[in-house]
Amino acid sequence: MNDNQTLLSVENVSTHFFTEDGVARAVQDVSFSIKKGKTFALVGESGCGKSVTALSIMRLVSTPSGKIVGGNIVFEGRNLLELSGKQIRQIRGNKIAMIFQEPMTSLNPVYTVGNQIVEAIRLHQKKSIKAAWADATETLRKVGIADPEQRVSEYPHQMSGGMRQRVMIAMAVSCEPTLLIADEPTTALDVTIQAQILDLLDQLQEQNGMSILLITHDLGVVAERADNVAVMYASRIVEVADSRTLFAEPLHPYTQGLLKSLPRLGLSAKRLQTISGTVPDPLHFPAGCKFHPRCCVGCSDKRCQTVEPKLRKVPSGRYVACWYAPGYEKKCKT
Amino acid sequence: MITYIIRRLLYTIPIVFGVLLITFILFIVVSGDTSVEEAGKSASKETIEEIRKERGYDKPLFLSWDSQFIKHLKNTLVFDFGRARDRELIIDKIKRGAGPSLSLTIPMFLGTLIISVSLALVVAFLRGTIIDILAVLLCVAGMSIPFLSFILFGQYFLAFKWGLFPVFFSPDLTMVQYLALPVLIGIAAGLGGNLRFYRTVMLDEMRSDYVRTAFAKGLSVRRVLFKHVLKNAMIPIITRVVLAIPFLFLGSLLLERFFGIPGLGYLMIEAIGARDRYVIMAMTYIGALLFVVFNLITDICYAFVDPRISLE
């Protein structure tokens, strides 16, 4: 996985939360890699661990309860998990930037947006205050904010949700990172604004050539914009493929279920299908394959109930974690 | 801005009226006519009658133009509280006591504030570590020791036994000399509760989303704490600080009693001993008025810290 096309590779990362009620295994044995200039999507329901995966890459998992307990995260040839606090701070916001789900609360309410962008710029680049402010204004213009000269000295509460998300993006791209992590960037926004924000991300990617790790629960978003997709369920990745293949031929029953529950044009006669049951509690995962209580294929299979399948390469060249995926077991025995 | 202040001022009118009503009911209606007690055991009928006239006990309570209630309203609003048992004007007593009280409470308050806010930042910085847990436990332990024990043991050991400080106020001592120990004791006693409060405020702020954003930018913990958290935490801190100021004027009841500082706390203790309810009433009214005023100031202070509050 370490050819020079790869920007980031996540290898067997596990992140646990040590709570009063026990250990919550939020991320287990997750591996994937992101190529330069490409968009990688991490898809899953709420609570499946996709955000924690992103925070693990930034090393921002909340202490003291959360801890990355294993694995490697290699970014531009360096293992992020082995860096000192100072070294990781030089990467955060500079090489890897992140935008969050809640534009309403993610900006500091008591500072102007300009102040907050300038802070990021001056932290990573040796620039005068004046130059940094000019940069900030320019970045705001780049993310499509009208009248940036005035907006730059406004406070977050004076802006709409969509505009605040643009400010977040401006802050993130102000240092021209090579990787942008977008954690559900559009979930809190109106549908019309959602498309605009995603288009903006596309456009910035073209300009800067950065890679994007797009975290979402919305398969519709993924289909259009991602090059590769990983589907996450209950703290594990259950399937990885390029997005075209995934949509054409999903291998894991969970992915199949997700796709069937998507509305599609031309198929309006049929009722949308749903996946029965709920996401398991990270403190009390079921034994065996975590999806088996909700799975229409393997819910009564003894093996599915007792042994958890690992993510493996199947003969078709894709990665999946299901005993029933074609070729999965053959590969396992050899 | 002006309209905001005017509106806030108008809002204080019913509150001040309420305070007047409560003090009236408590001190005049419920207490009743105490002229006999006030005049002393061997007083003549004339003396008692005179006191009744002066206090207005001979007038109806409500529902008349010269009722006691109207008199209470008129007099209290202009700080005319009448005379204390020793015939001195109460307002003069209060004016005299304010200075010594403030010279005790201001250093005590500032000391507690500075020490506890800086310690709270350190503890928030070390959150979750053994030092943090120990600090919280010590705070709770400190809060559980009665204030009286702090004073009595402090005075006994530091002043009486080891002779580090003078035991008691006397006019020939300098202010620093006789105030050092009470201030020190006051700070020690107040530290636990304050530190715990400010720590909670800081930790609440540290859980906010904007703190995560700040870390994602690559800021160091120190910078996040001092630039981002502290300014947001200023809002609850200012509330607590400004609303504590009225209490500074009231002095410290117990500290002044034990160290013989002739301030307002001492005045109140004397009044309780003499059952002189007019002094207590005057202090209650002034205390409430100060509180209302500083509440107004708090609201205006918010506007300077929090851009979200618009004054229109």
Add this chain to the structure above:
Amino acid sequence: MLLLTRGFPLNEQGVKLKKELPKGRGLWVDGLRRLRRRKLAMVSFGIIMVYLLLTGFVCVTEIFDWQVGPARWDEKVGSEYEPPSAENIFGTDFLGRSVFRKTLYGTKISITVAFWASVISLGIGVPLGAIAGYFRGVVDEIIVWLYTTLSSIPYILLILAFALVLRGKTVFGYKLAGITSVYLAIGFTSWVGICRLIRGEVIKHKDREYVLAARSYGCGNSRIILRYIIPNVFHIIIINFSLSFVGFIQAEVILSFLGLGEKTRPSWGAMIDAARLDLPKGYWWEMTAATIAIFFISLALNIFGDALRDSLDPKLRIQ
């Protein structure tokens, strides 16, 4: 949905909410289970129980007139000012009475005062808060005005004023003496905090679906408040009870010390008052005994109250 998805602070709330769904566990079962796992809180609970049992024991001995232990605090057990010894572990006071027995007896006075003060303050604060929050309008404005006014009078002055004025008054043929005026003064002045909290919670709850549902099938207002809303804010009452109890104990000590409390029977405040004169002469034990007694019950209540709050409602903070 949950905090876990946002990944940052996985706190108890996040996990709790999640659990409630599949297993149908209630807030109380969950909270108490979490509470039971905190060792310090359980030790504190044990200490509180010891104080309560002691109070109960003293009450029983008084009712049946048993002449044992703390009930015999008035007895002369030695000479004046005996230092602590194996016989009298906290020594004796200026009349040769056992300081240990006096301390035990003082427990009853303090706990009784704090208990009745709590009952009065909850008895005023909870109904007023619920009515204000539920009906809003003019009623709300009057109640808010009342508590804003009361809370603008510095607490210590208000409580002193009440204690001073109530003392020696005769109400319905009952003379308010000793501890009665103390707990009345504390109770009447301390309901503002809980009233404000309950009002806020009721405003939050009254437009929730379950209340609307109850109204839709014809429940009356009083039934909705008592059967639907109060159980949902009950944990706040409990938390407030345990945390304000400490304040009441300390207030009793100060009032007794100022001579506005119990005069004829021993209480912790009166013991400290006596020790004020004894301490300079080197008789430290009475002061120490009272301090220790106050310290442990306060510490236990503080720790237990905090743990209770964290377990039942992590978002609730001291106002």
